């Protein structure tokens with residue numbers, strides 16, 4: 323491993339007005355040129371607070387006073403306390419293959435051990451990340467496929483016919499929808515629905531189910547709002563029992579102005595599967611979202627490559643494969 327003695331690692335100080343987070347953001351933006359890029363506001367929130375308030379730490383590689391790379395590590399506390407999540411490990415292109423990646427990884431390993439974590443989990447897209455992960459002994463945990471929907475190519479009439487046809491199989495259910503954080507009297511529903519997300523396949527990835535409660539869900543929504551994101555949620559409820567039966571969420575960042583949106587979680591609760599609720603929810607939410615956010619041109623989504631059911635729905639909607647992402651794990 324390279325010693326990289328000519329650079330220093332410094333922990334990010336979010337209160338210092340030194341432009342370093344902005345420099346890190348620029349490096350991060352270069353990792354993935356094919357997909358949506360986070361605004362500085364979104365990126366800062368993501369590295370500081372993670373998605374749901376898990377403890378996070380960021381370190382920068384500084385060379386001659388400039389940011390040459392960075393690392394974001396998360397320590398889940400609600401669940402998965404055996405693992406540390408490597409959310410970002412990135413080196414600016416002119417500084418690659420000089421040992422900075424190794425130095426950042428070494429710091430991640432030291433911090434993970436110091437926190438009593440036995441596993442480091444990180445993801446990559448692209449050949450360089452894959453080569454680095456393999457060279458440093460990471461094992462593949464799961465392959466995810468990223469798909470994109472070209473919103474301009476959607477046949478809205480056909481989509482409505484498809485929704486109406488699917489809805490004929492789901493007459494025992496009603497849908498509800500809202501923009502932004504869930505209303506107070508829907509928080510318990512969101513806990514049930516988010517817990518169902520644990521049933522998506524994780525293949526060989528050594529992770530436990532995520533534990534959701536109202537406080538954690540609220541925190542997640544506050545963070546999203548603070549990051550500048552707008553969320554469109556649709557849920558299905560069983561008319562007779564009132565049970566929450568399924569949900570889906572689309573997110574966009576009005577401050578980005580780049581025409582991108584994200585299709586986030588979709589799940590149908592165990593006892594309510596087989597009524598085409600997944601299809602109804604996704605088609606109805608997309609039509610509503612499009613009516614509210616006509617400037618969105620492309621929607622991106624990730625699924626486990628092995629999740630044939632969800633992938634089948636997405637393909638039928640017009641989502642097309644963009645690339646594969648890999649999640650890696652390293653015992654530490």
Ligand SMILES: CC(C)(COP(=O)(O)OP(=O)(O)OC[C@H]1O[C@@H](n2cnc3c(N)ncnc32)[C@H](O)[C@@H]1OP(=O)(O)O)[C@@H](O)C(=O)NCCC(=O)NCCS
Nearest residue numbers: 411412413418419420421422423424444450451453454457
């Ligand atoms: C992956 C990344 C962080 C590596 O940073 P780096 O500073 O170039 O890494 P290092 O110089 O410390 O490389 C360590 C070893 O990884 C392997 N490696 C790294 N990049 C490689 C490449 N492009 N091709 C083949 N092997 C590579 C080599 O074995 C290398 O050792 P060597 O140079 O002595 O042969 C950088 O390419 C990057 O930012 N990529 C985009 C983000 C990403 O994919 N992150 C990985 C998340 S797991």
